[in-house]
Amino acid sequence: MKNFYHSSHFAMNTRLDIILWGCEESYYAQVDNKIHTTIKALELIYSRFDNKSELYKLNDTAYNNYTKLSNTLLKSINQCLEYSVKTTGYFNIGFLNNQGMELHDLIEVRSHSNTIKYLYPNVKLDFGGIGKGIALKHIELILNAYNIENAIISFGESSVLTRGKHPHGSYWPFSFQDQHNFGESLKLNNHMVSISGLHNNTPHIINPESGKLVSDSRAVCIVNNDPIAAEVLSTALIAAPQNLHQQIIKSFTQEKVLYSKS
Amino acid sequence: MAQKEGRREFLKRSVLASAGAALALSPINNTLALLTNGKKVKLGYIGVGGRGQHLLRLLFDQQISSDYEVVTICDNYQPSIDAALEIFKEYGRPVPKIFLSHQKMVKNIALDGVVVATPLFAHAHISIDCMNAGIHVLCEKAMARTLDDTKAMYDTHIKTGSILLIGHQRIFSKVYTNAINQIHNGKLGEIGQIRAYWHRNNDWRRPVPKNKPYLEKKINWRLYNEYSAGLLTELMSHQLQIANWALKQNPTSVMGTGSIRYWKDGRQVDDNIALIYSYPDGTQFVYDSLNCNKKYGCQEHILGSKGAMELETNKFYSENPPQAPGILQLINDIEKDVFRDAQIGGASWVPETAVKYEGETIITNKQKGDGTAEELVHFIKCIQKKSAPEWILKEGYNTSIWTLLGEQAIESGTKITCPEKYLI
Structure with missing residues (x-):
């Protein structure tokens, strides 16, 4: 097919696929490059594993010490505090080794001075449950700036941003392939899909209340138009007990919540 | 008539060829390229009804005309003979000699091999007569109408050393x-x-x-x-x-x-x-x-x-x-x-x-x-080499018996x- 562009990179500990169509390849290469450099910059802020990142350094120094942080990181941490409340504590970027404590119990943020202090020695912040949403939010701005009409941006097929439509249809056709069936079809245009659950059959989400890895075989798929909210909600629903799901879901705007069968 | 080699020599070579082929599981290496030794294989077609005509066309479609010649056809139904002659004409091939009985054909014309595409009940006696006359046989499946006839065909192959190939063409399909x-x-x-x-x-x-x-x-x-x-x-x-x-x-x-x-x-x-x-x-x-x-x-x-x-x-x-x-x-x-x-x-x-x-x-x-064209070429190749993989015949034999x-x-x-x- 003409004017079809695809590239893939290793980014944010997974495979990033960029699919664009409708314009010249050289133009798309510019978009690709912009996305790539933006993600690199975000990783230097949010990566828990990169010793050059702001978060890595923060995790190293913020216990019992008011530590200066960038506006970007401050904004994100404040956003995570809000989401922690909206999910009754089940979305928690500071859950490491802090069983049963909510995010606002673990850190103290002073927005007026752009500083943060960790209240316990074993607190570490981890943006794994929201980082790809933050990245996709930035990518969304890039797509708008470059007037990209048709696109798929996918992090590991679990965080997928769609724009426009498939070259041979009026939408992007996906189906939620869960543990037990292929579920229903998703007809996506300008959407965000976030899927949380087992990754290659390996638990990777920690229940902030119990401190244990979630080993339930369920997976959950959120479809909305907000990359960050979608990531937060799918992560929280995997961690939260089922009797709280409706309460959490009501706090968000979304089009679809799909579950795999357990 | 093609010169016949000794039965013992033939069997020895057949067994060796059979073992190799069985290991490779591909009787013809899926190639249509023939060994050219300058001598055309003389073929006869016995039974030129629907299936026989199809086999004629398939053979004529192969780019190997310098390696063989269909010199005779035999059938006892005139419309089939007429239709077969039209195919020779269509492909620009020399007009073959025509026989109404295979015995007369075998007696009167020198052949290296025959393709037998008659109704099932006639497979056995025609194939046996041909093998006894030193002619190699490609016979359509199944081998014969009765168990005893099937065994008799196999025994004649062993006795005469003539090649007997049964038309299970999927053996020749890639x-x-x-x-x-x-x-x-x-x-x-x-x-x-x-x-x-x-x-x-x-x-x-x-x-x-x-x-x-x-x-x-x-x-x-x-x-x-x-x-x-x-x-x-x-x-x-x-x-x-x-x-x-x-x-x-x-x-x-x-x-x-x-x-x-x-x-x-x-x-x-x-x-x-x-x-x-x-x-x-x-x-x-x-x-x-x-x-x-x-x-x-x-x-x-x-x-x-x-x-x-x-x-x-x-x-x-x-x-x-x-x-x-x-x-x-x-x-x-x-x-x-x-x-x-x-x-x-x-x-x-x-x-x-x-x-x-x-x-x-x-x-x-x-x-x-479906492999039929390759089967025909394989048959000609076997005639040129004077040997055929024995396992293919055994496949045909056991299949016919169990059918x-x-x-x-x-x-x-x-x-x-x-x-x-x-x-x-």
Whole structure:
């Protein structure tokens, strides 16, 4: 097919696929490059594993010490505090080794001075449950700036941003392939899909209340138009007990919540 | 007449060739290139009805005309002779000598090989006469109408050293040889069952001239017991051969039933049959064929612990197929102008969803046709080399024996085993 562009990179500990169509390849290469450099910059802020990142350094120094942080990181941490409340504590970027404590119990943020202090020695912040949403939010701005009409941006097929439509249809056709069936079809245009659950059959989400890895075989798929909210909600629903799901879901705007069968 | 080599020499070479071929599992290396020794192989066609004419065309279509010459045809039905002569004319080939009887043909013309495409009941005596005259034989499947005739053909091959090749053309198909090779190398794990069927929705009749009703049995010989075992010998034998080949075994018993269910038009052979062949390792070959519905067509399903194959359609289905990444599928679809769901979010495959899995191709470079053209070329090549892989004949022999034992099972309503005298 003409004017079809695809590239893939290793980014944010997974495979990033960029699919664009409708314009010249050289133009798309510019978009690709912009996305790539933006993600690199975000990783230097949010990566828990990169010793050059702001978060890595923060995790190293913020216990019992008011530590200066960038506006970007401050904004994100404040956003995570809000989401922690909206999910009754089940979305928690500071859950490491802090069983049963909510995010606002673990850190103290002073927005007026752009500083943060960790209240316990074993607190570490981890943006794994929201980082790809933050990245996709930035990518969304890039797509708008470059007037990209048709696109798929996918992090590991679990965080997928769609724009426009498939070259041979009026939408992007996906189906939620869960543990037990292929579920229903998703007809996506300008959407965000976030899927949380087992990754290659390996638990990777920690229940902030119990401190244990979630080993339930369920997976959950959120479809909305907000990359960050979608990531937060799918992560929280995997961690939260089922009797709280409706309460959490009501706090968000979304089009679809799909579950795999357990 | 082609010069004959000693029987002992021939057999020695045949056994060596057989062992090599059986290991390679590809009798012809899937090539149409012939050895050229400057001498044309002289061929005769005995039986130039529908099938014989098809075999003539297939041979004439191959780019090997310098290696052989069809010097004679034989048939006792003038319209078939006329149609065959038209084919010679169409392809610009020299007019062949025509005989109404194969004995006269064998006596009067020097031949290296014959292609026998007569009705089933005539296979044995024609093939035996030819082999006894030092002529190599490619005979259509099944081998013969009776067990004793089948054994007599095999024994004559052993006695004379003449090549005897039976027309199970799937042995020469790339898809089948490749699939069987993969099966023997464990691709499907342990095979538990083979299911096969051949369904058609027609009366299986050829038109009989209105003013010559006495030609009914001559033309529609497939429908009369004296000449054919119907669906068993004309269709099932192909698929039973594949089962034996895939399993590298012959059955130990067969049960079956059959009836004339739909075409109550005076025919004697069943239009609806079902059989189960059991093998020494416990594998079952479950077979059915009928003439009143064509929805499911023709297929062989080979079912193993690690996967299944559908050979007629060149498909392989793993029990644990690798998960196709959804984005990769999406990209492939876009490039192929396909619009369908890309599956995302799955972590593992589950067998219950197999209905959604479309399988994989066994091989991508299929040849045209079903292997019959390659079979004809192989026959000429064998004549030039004066040797043929013995295992191919054994495949044909055992298949023919067990096809006829299947008929006995249907007729007797009992489980049938193979009498020792037919074991080779």
